Amino acid sequence: MEERKIFIDIDELKSGMVLAQHIVNKNGVFLLFEGFEFKEIEKIKEMLLSHNIHNLKVIVKEGMDDTYTKEYFQIYDFRQNMNELINDIKHKFYCIESGEEVNREDFEKTIEIAIRSCNGSVSLFKLMNKIKDMEDYIYMHSMNSSLISYQIGKWLDLKEEELKELTLSAILSDLGKMKVSKEIINKPNILTYEEYLEVKKHSIFGYKLIKGSNCINNKIKRAVLEHHERIDGSGYPRGIKGDEISLYAKIIGIADVYSALTSKRPHRDRNTPFEAIKILEEEFVSKLDTKILYLFLKKVAAEYLGSEIILNDGRTAKIVFIPSQNICKPLIEMEENGEVVDLGSNQNSKLYIKEFIL
Template sequence: MPIIPIAQVQAGDRLGSDVQTALGSVLLQQGRTLSERDAEILQAFLIPSVDIRRNGLEEPDNVTAADEIAVTTSEVKLTLLQQEFLNVEKLLKRIMSMFSSGLKLPVLDLRNGLNSLLECMDEYNILTFVAPPSSGPTDVMVRNSVFCAMTSYQLAKWNKFSEKDLLPIAMAGLLHDIGNVRVDSTILNKPSHLTPEEIQEMRQHTVYGFRLLEGSTSMNQGVWLAALQHHERIDGSGYPMKVKGEKIHPYAKIVAIADMYHAMTSNRNYRKAESPYLVLEELHAGSFGKLEPLYVQTFIERTTQFHNGVFVKLNNGSIGEIVFSDRNHPTRPMVSINGDIINLGQNRQLFICEVFSTK
């Protein structure tokens, strides 16, 4: 395949082979269709040239039409987890429409859909998983709920919940915001900050959700309570009932962490997404009197575990590779940038603002 200087790389080019860093890690994988951001990453890592497959570039004689088809197919093929993510996203949209029409919750469909998603969870990495584009208009709340189902399930496993609790906890994550179907859509989609009256109405989604779910007798009651209590805090400062500590159901404590993480790391009408690593730091700070400390500690430790070799962007625009993570400061690893090691634990003014997937 043609090897071209990095300055000639264009958005839409396909990589003919893996691109590696000076440390030998795979920066971008073979077959990837390059974006403008990818070109910036290549330049940041001082990659001089890359193998490129592009229409109009001379190809070797042994490249066949079948090869072209195979590469094209691999570009658009979703992973099994991504496909099941879309399936559950469609299912939740259908459930919300049914609730809006006064119909009952299709519990069997919900269980089957979630089970198919959970069977693929070995692929799931909270920091680097890339959700595929929605098949229709993207509903941020729906997408956040699917993420919450996955992350709640993962967090419950990490915290040694029993096997019989795992599916209900995933269901709790998926349905925790279902009460929003009863909230005025103009409030849900308002691009600016809400008035005090609108905030009070928005907070009622917890009660609405509980009332929608409590009639589903074949569903674990923890799912109902997670819808009601996922905004409660262990010091009693949450809502809607200001309950404290052990009065908050364990499912709700798990879902609260997943909900906060994904809400803060996704774009909203009124603000941009925050850095995943900064959000983890905020969750750590929030664990004192607000969230279940043990669950938060486990979430941070396990989410950042085995991230050596992951490529990240810092808030000063530099792009580098995580080379060492300190268990005492998991959100502030050492990052290699053009051969220089930056210790984020010591350079507190710098932080990770973006995590890249190389796939």
């Protein structure tokens, strides 16, 4: 049985866990020593809280209860990796903004680490669905967009070098937001028209920051500039349309919208993957490349086949079938009685997926 050292919130403390590092209060007094086995949980919690200690590092065993499964540890590792990678990207963005040369090899190492962290039993989209509460939205969004773009690129059978270029383009796509006012970027309410116009400049800002780089080729620079262009010409900054838009920019456009829809923002809650699929089908079919979009929607929906879900009425169920039409309304099997329910039928029009268990 595998043992793991993990950081937990004090509310997650359970009997049988072993302390992985000493706990010392603000005055330097040792409260508990490494190797201490937790038994009288409530007394320990009360003591730790009295010293304003809210999290700790413990040793847990895989399978010690229903929580600590292989899937739990993959999600935990993914979260830890994303925290480190986000800090890494943040540092790189600040360096570029200050005028330093872009080091493509360093970015590619970051990409490789991110991709490796997704290679487990839990799919990328389920992993991302589990860590949407992370802070640093811009940098998390850059990571999400890059990983989603990479996955789309694989589905499109892009070559290895093209996948690297695409993924780097996606990471750099929000670089220009470093030049947008932080008050606007972090505004908790819906942006005014003038503020939105300012945010739209980030594509040009980002392009200008990498324009003179010898390490970044023109395909990547072009994708950074065009990732908000739309097939119908309604995008920005140039309002180009159709095949005037580069392939990388078309892919990143889809990844960008999906990531934004499924992330929590100050002015709205996040959408579930199937809510995002519905919005993409209804509002973006004329704006994003149709062929790539429908490939993406079908592939993402298929990732959730067999997933346990919670409905808006509180009942739990499992996704058992994804229709080729109306993808956002799968067939589900109710946990309470095994009944198969079609979320796409008129009689179930008020039912929808509220959350995924995993």
